[in-house]
Amino acid sequence: MNIVVPQKSIPLREQVQVLVVGGGPAGVGAAVAAARMGMKTMLLEKRGFLGGNVTACYVETCNYFMKGTSFKPQGIAQEVEEGYDREYPSDDLRPNAAHRFHSEYLKVYLDDFLRREGVDVKLHAFVNDVVIRDGSIRAVVIQTKQGPQAVEAGLVIDCTGDGDVAFAAGVPFEQGRDTDHKCQPGTVSVRLAGADVGRLLEDGDGLSEISRRFHREYREGVTGLPCFRQDLPLGRLTKAGIVSYVNYACSYGIDPTDVDDLTRGEQECRHFILDIYRYMKANYPGLVNTEIASMSPEIGFRDSRRIRGLYRLTIEDMEVQKHFEDCIAVYPRFYDMLTPDPMLLKAGDGSVAGRGYEGHIYEPITDSRCFEIPYRCLVPVKTDNLLVAGRCISAGHVAESGVRAISLCTMTGQAAGIAAALSIRERRVPAEVPVAELRARLRQGGFNLPGEEKGGQL
Numbered sequence: 196m197n198i199v200v201p202q203k204s205i206p207l208r209e210q211v212q213v214l215v216v217g218g219g220p221a222g223v224g225a226a227v228a229a230a231r232m233g234m235k236t237m238l239l240e241k242r243g244f245l246g247g248n249v250t251a252c253y254v255e256t257c258n259y260f261m262k263g264t265s266f267k268p269q270g271i272a273q274e275v276e277e278g279y280d281r282e283y284p285s286d287d288l289r290p291n292a293a294h295r296f297h298s299e300y301l302k303v304y305l306d307d308f309l310r311r312e313g314v315d316v317k318l319h320a321f322v323n324d325v326v327i328r329d330g331s332i333r334a335v336v337i338q339t340k341q342g343p344q345a346v347e348a349g350l351v352i353d354c355t356g357d358g359d360v361a362f363a364a365g366v367p368f369e370q371g372r373d374t375d376h377k378c379q380p381g382t383v384s385v386r387l388a389g390a391d392v393g394r395l396l397e398d399g400d401g402l403s404e405i406s407r408r409f410h411r412e413y414r415e416g417v418t419g420l421p422c423f424r425q426d427l428p429l430g431r432l433t434k435a436g437i438v439s440y441v442n443y444a445c446s447y448g449i450d451p452t453d454v455d456d457l458t459r460g461e462q463e464c465r466h467f468i469l470d471i472y473r474y475m476k477a478n479y480p481g482l483v484n485t486e487i488a489s490m491s492p493e494i495g496f497r498d499s500r501r502i503r504g505l506y507r508l509t510i511e512d513m514e515v516q517k518h519f520e521d522c523i524a525v526y527p528r529f530y531d532m533l534t535p536d537p538m539l540l541k542a543g544d545g546s547v548a549g550r551g552y553e554g555h556i557y558e559p560i561t562d563s564r565c566f567e568i569p570y571r572c573l574v575p576v577k578t579d580n581l582l583v584a585g586r587c588i589s590a591g592h593v594a595e596s597g598v599r600a601i602s603l604c605t606m607t608g609q610a611a612g613i614a615a616a617l618s619i620r621e622r623r624v625p626a627e628v629p630v631a632e633l634r635a636r637l638r639q640g641g642f643n644l645p646g647e648e649k650g651g652q653l
């Protein structure tokens with residue numbers, strides 16, 4: 196049953212050229228890139244802080260898969276890492292990460308960074324509606340304590356991770372795997388205080404040994420824990436005895452856009468956290484005196500809606516390293532996908548080529564193979580002034596498990612920000628922006644892009 200909401204007039208709060216919705220890794224890249232192109236740029240974020248999953252789910256050691264390789268994040272992603280390191284030198288005593296943030300410091304760093312870059316940030320601005328006129332988004336509607344308010348924009352970039360703006364605009368999308376539309380499980384992370392640092396470091400990296408041991412114990416079926424989770428990734432270890440990130444609790448069968456599912460996921464994960472906390476205290480020397488310092492503020496998702504764009508990136512493209520004339524980002528080939536099906540957790544061999552899709556697919560970077568993302572994955576099939584960036588771009592389900600990498604989300608965001616500015620400046624729809632100029636600007640901004648420019652449009 197539906198009820199009809201009466202038409203009402205709402206205040207027009209602001210008018211901007213580029214409006215970025217979502218302040219995670221993709222939104223940061225998009226907003227800074229658009230502002231650097233001279234656009235009046237606003238960023239709307241539903242939470243009270245920026246950073247997306249990095250700050251809201253403690254995903255602080257995000258480039259773990261780059262360790263030991265020559266790959267580096269490029270463009271604004273690299274600037275953020277280097278700028279952050281200068282202001283907030285790492286307190287991590289573990290040698291295992293290619294780079295690490297402290298999520299609380301990162302919140303402050305991103306506030307300052309976006310202010311310096313001239314981006315007008317509005318926090319607590321939840322977007323779930325748009326006003327469409329002649330096939331374009333005329334305005335985006337934010338839900339505030341003072342009721343709904345509108346922001347008018349020349350071009351909107353959807354960096355919500357869930358494709359909320361595109362959804363509101365009626366753009367078709369996919370969600371989860373093809374067979375049953377189930378997504379990867381959602382996770383609430385936990386931070387511990389009181390670790391015995393001396394003990395954990397006396398014989399190498401004690402936390403890595405705990406992760407290995409837990410994996411073995413789970414596979415042998417001796418943990419007795421109800422959560423279907425065989426991995427126990429652990430984050431920074433500091434002098435203060437903080438283990439900054441325990442990525443364990445997994446809630447399955449959650450639609451990241453459904454209120455009932457989200458409620459179940461949050462509550463179930465909190466119980467799983469208490470289980471693993473007690474298990475670690477009871478079984479792992481070095482963690483005996485720990486206590487829970489905090490649970491992450493919101494359940495985090497690895498995948499959600501994927502917007503249908505002018506091109507849909509597939510694992511076949513990634514496997515053959517397909518070249519695209521409109522390539523806007525090159526990234527090392529890797530996949531990391533928790534199975535959507537808890538009963539098949541231990542199945543498969545972890546590979547894409549084998550029976551991996553039945554279980555957890557994990558293929559780390561092993562060689563110099565890369566994949567390319569074409570600009571068309573950022574251009575929705577519908578709506579004339581909308582781009583998407585980050586984990587909700589147009590890609591297959593398993594392909595998204597590589598596309599979702601945090602630094603790559605900032606890179607697709609950067610490409611979308613420049614494309615948005617070109618679209619406005621040239622008065623062309625996003626599908627017709629001069630791709631040669633977009634790619635040239637990305638190269639100037641630090642991207643390694645292959646191929647000679649042939650010029651022209653898509």
Ligand SMILES: Cc1cc2nc3c(=O)[nH]c(=O)nc-3n(C[C@H](O)[C@H](O)[C@H](O)COP(=O)(O)OP(=O)(O)OC[C@H]3O[C@@H](n4cnc5c(N)ncnc54)[C@H](O)[C@@H]3O)c2cc1C
Pocket residue numbers: 216217218219220221222239240241242245246247248249252254256257258259320321322323354355356357359382384442495496497584585586587599600601602604
């Ligand atoms: C537990 C966990 C572990 C992970 N580990 C890794 C890892 O080790 N390495 C790695 O590279 N990736 C990892 N990921 C994946 C990675 O975190 C995401 O793919 C990445 O953060 C996506 O960036 P994004 O900007 O597209 O979306 P998000 O990070 O989800 O950011 C979206 C932003 O938009 C805001 N938003 C959403 N909807 C609205 C709305 N309607 N209105 C206004 N604002 C809105 C959100 O509050 C959020 O700030 C992990 C994810 C999880 C959950």
